[in-house]
Amino acid sequence: MVTLSEAPPALMSGHLTLYYSKDALLDNLPVLVFYGPSTTSNVTHNSSRIQSHIYSLAGFRSFPRLTIAPSSPLYAAVNHLPADQQGDEVSRGLAVSLLNYFASLSKEIKTTLRDRVAARRPNRLAPMMFDEMHAGDLAANMEFVENYTDIANLLMPALAKRVLSWVDMNIVMPVGTIQRVHASNGQEVVPQVDDAGLPLYDYGKYSSIVESFGLPAFLPTSKLQRAPSRPTAHSKNRALSKEQKISLRRELCELVDTENSYVAKVNELVNTVAPDFRQHDNSRAVDALFPRSLWSIREINEGFCDEIQTIISDTENEAIRDIEGDSHNGDDLGSPVTQGRRRDPTGITHVAKAFLRWFPKFTDSYQEYLRASAEFPQITRALEETSPKTAVYLQEYGEQRLRSALIEPVQRLPRYSLLIDNLVRLLPASHVGLSSLLKARDIVTDICTLDGQAATDISRSTRIWRDLIDDWPTSLAPKGRFITAVDMVELEPPYVVKDQTSTGLLLLFADVVVVVRKKGQASLSARGVLAEIDRSTTSANISSVSRIDSDRSLLFLEAFDLFDLHFSESEDGSIIQMCILGETAAILSSTSTTARHSIKVYNLLGPYDGKAARFTEDVVKARTESRFPEAVRDGGKWALRSISPLDESIGILAALSEENPDYSISSGYRVCDVHLAIDQPRHNESAFSQGQNTCIAAHITSIANRGAEMYHLEVTSRDGTRFAENCSPESLVATLVNRSKWAE
Numbered sequence: 001m002v003t004l005s006e007a008p009p010a011l012m013s014g015h016l017t018l019y020y021s022k023d024a025l026l027d028n029l030p031v032l033v034f035y036g037p038s039t040t041s042n043v044t045h046n047s048s049r050i051q052s053h054i055y056s057l058a059g060f061r062s063f064p065r066l067t068i069a070p071s072s073p074l075y076a077a078v079n080h081l082p083a084d085q086q087g088d089e090v091s092r093g094l095a096v097s098l099l100n101y102f103a104s105l106s107k108e109i110k111t112t113l114r115d116r117v118a119a120r121r122p123n124r125l126a127p128m129m130f131d132e133m134h135a136g137d138l139a140a141n142m143e144f145v146e147n148y149t150d151i152a153n154l155l156m157p158a159l160a161k162r163v164l165s166w167v168d169m170n171i172v173m174p175v176g177t178i179q180r181v182h183a184s185n186g187q188e189v190v191p192q193v194d195d196a197g198l199p200l201y202d203y204g205k206y207s208s209i210v211e212s213f214g215l216p217a218f219l220p221t222s223k224l225q226r227a228p229s230r231p232t233a234h235s236k237n238r239a240l241s242k243e244q245k246i247s248l249r250r251e252l253c254e255l256v257d258t259e260n261s262y263v264a265k266v267n268e269l270v271n272t273v274a275p276d277f278r279q280h281d282n283s284r285a286v287d288a289l290f291p292r293s294l295w296s297i298r299e300i301n302e303g304f305c306d307e308i309q310t311i312i313s314d315t316e317n318e319a320i321r322d323i324e325g326d327s328h329n330g331d332d333l334g335s336p337v338t339q340g341r342r343r344d345p346t347g348i349t350h351v352a353k354a355f356l357r358w359f360p361k362f363t364d365s366y367q368e369y370l371r372a373s374a375e376f377p378q379i380t381r382a383l384e385e386t387s388p389k390t391a392v393y394l395q396e397y398g399e400q401r402l403r404s405a406l407i408e409p410v411q412r413l414p415r416y417s418l419l420i421d422n423l424v425r426l427l428p429a430s431h432v433g434l435s436s437l438l439k440a441r442d443i444v445t446d447i448c449t450l451d452g453q454a455a456t457d458i459s460r461s462t463r464i465w466r467d468l469i470d471d472w473p474t475s476l477a478p479k480g481r482f483i484t485a486v487d488m489v490e491l492e493p494p495y496v497v498k499d500q501t502s503t504g505l506l507l508l509f510a511d512v513v514v515v516v517r518k519k520g521q522a523s524l525s526a527r528g529v530l531a532e533i534d535r536s537t538t539s540a541n542i543s544s545v546s547r548i549d550s551d552r553s554l555l556f557l558e559a560f561d562l563f564d565l566h567f568s569e570s571e572d573g574s575i576i577q578m579c580i581l582g583e584t585a586a587i588l589s590s591t592s593t594t595a596r597h598s599i600k601v602y603n604l605l606g607p608y609d610g611k612a613a614r615f616t617e618d619v620v621k622a623r624t625e626s627r628f629p630e631a632v633r634d635g636g637k638w639a640l641r642s643i644s645p646l647d648e649s650i651g652i653l654a655a656l657s658e659e660n661p662d663y664s665i666s667s668g669y670r671v672c673d674v675h676l677a678i679d680q681p682r683h684n685e686s687a688f689s690q691g692q693n694t695c696i697a698a699h700i701t702s703i704a705n706r707g708a709e710m711y712h713l714e715v716t717s718r719d720g721t722r723f724a725e726n727c728s729p730e731s732l733v734a735t736l737v738n739r740s741k742w743a744e
Helices: 073-080 089-104 107-119 132-140 148-158 204-211 242-280 284-289 293-314 316-324 348-373 376-386 388-397 399-406 408-426 434-449 451-456 458-468 526-535 539-545 612-627 683-690 729-739
Strands: 002-005 017-023 029-037 049-056 059-067 143-145 162-164 166-173 182-184 189-191 482-491 503-509 512-518 554-561 565-570 575-580 599-604 638-643 651-658 674-678 696-703 710-717 722-727
Touching: 017 132, 017 148, 029 089, 029 148, 049 089, 059 089, 073 089, 073 132, 089 132, 166 612, 204 729, 242 284, 242 293, 242 316, 242 348, 242 388, 242 399, 242 408, 284 376, 293 316, 293 348, 348 408, 348 434, 376 388, 376 399, 388 399, 399 408, 408 434, 458 526, 482 526, 482 612, 503 526, 503 612, 565 612, 575 612, 612 651, 696 729, 710 729, 722 729
Parallel strands: 166 651, 166 674, 674 696
Antiparallel strands: 002 162, 017 029, 017 143, 029 049, 049 059, 162 565, 182 189, 482 503, 482 599, 503 512, 512 554, 565 575, 575 599, 638 651, 696 710, 710 722
């Protein structure tokens, strides 16, 4: 983590006294000065060396050693004191301290405060501020405060040390740099994946720079909702033993047998059971009990069963000869690139490719059936109560028998996953069919969880939130994916953690942060909200959300654009500070509008208790996901790398993309903590001009260094601080982090 602001010194020191005044130029808000002799040398109270610690609307600044000397430029403030105070040591010290305080403020802070004052004046013009006259006037009106220890006790927690554990970064590379790695398996050219199942890219001469930004990372898309499956359990041998080959063929034969049995059961439902029920009751309830998707499932699975049976039959003789032969001669599968050129007598590769051809065809029919199946018990009970003929026939056929028949398609999908797991455990890690099997398992998992539909149906998702949370605005429809919910208590100044009765939730979406208040002790927790959202992914369950016990009592408070927020953490990880930077503070609010550039402080509870870094990691992932549309992320010219805070002083989530005029900075690189351009010098200026909350803009260029790989790094901070340094790829990240001036 990096430090954004240090904790204040011990303000309750016996050497300090507190002085106070109201600043007439800043809405009569207080200015506090903790003043005393410098403790860095053996001096008296009347010495020319002092210390001062000043707190105002502009922030806290500490000056442990200041010299009061007529030769100092800061002494100009003394000339603006009343004549009777210019001879007073304390008044002179206060004036010098305040002018030094004004000089230490950044240009951005001064501009913001001047704009605040101008907005409240009839002529919209701000007076002269932060000069020696301003400092002298404040010092002249300073009053001694007796109970300074009480005030110090309040300020210390409010000014506690703030840190940052994660930042998001854009890395813009020259056109043509990012290339997907492909290899031939003897039959076709296929894209390669790394050990984590993520796409493998080649970055040419910039590969060493990219590798310095950690390991490949994953972000969900509508096509891929979770990280690709990895072979967590597989054979450690490079060659298949005779026993393994026998087990593989046994699994494949069992697949054919169970698939034939399953197709027969579906055929019975379609050809016999459904027509018999319709003879007794031709209502819509019966149509709902036997949805049209059942007919589609029969047709698709018949075709799937025929192809699998053909593959098993065509490879049977070769598989038997391979099992009966020397199982260790010629069966070393080699590398992923060369192994596909050899025949696979087991038939696994052909079966895996058949899975990839057929499983995507299952999606629509099976997901429709899964949603419909949620209402089958209610439909059955309703038919028993409203249709006497159907009730008699149901009793004759057997209610449990009907339920078992109807649940067959629902149970079939997980069995494909179990089968694939069994096959994976038997295969060596280098087997050519392993990757296809893992992809097929991911497809089945996505069908079962209905992720594809839930990720794209924004209106349905909005209805779920409206049913779950009172006063949810009809106009609030987050376009980004829902990521997580966090239990919290909002702390009021001075931000002391104590027993609080007002608790709530932070709902993090890819583009919005929503603040929700709990109205009762029995309100849903973050875990409960996550469970309800998961349970409501089917259309049948949407209505069930509104039937939850009313004690859930969640009340909408306000929503913020994620890109208008800046988060920091307390050193112990218990508190996050949310600074609102946007032109419009809250995009929606049930209360009065939050002031622009305001700060909210939350004490995290539940699974995030003491884990503020985990929340900021979720935030940078959300920002990255929202910043780059799926068309860019799936386009083959985009990648993601991640550095853990354990490896560097700060965690970095770096999105790599190529320079693209059609994908402007104002949209794609809209807001990020760090913007790094490689051989793109003009990006530094545009990163600040169009990405309004970008903190660091950097640029690197290759330099000749007698064969050694070296780069020239230029870094510009938001406040205008610049530096340049030559570095190697290995030291690039450390240099960038250490030299950057992070926004407070």
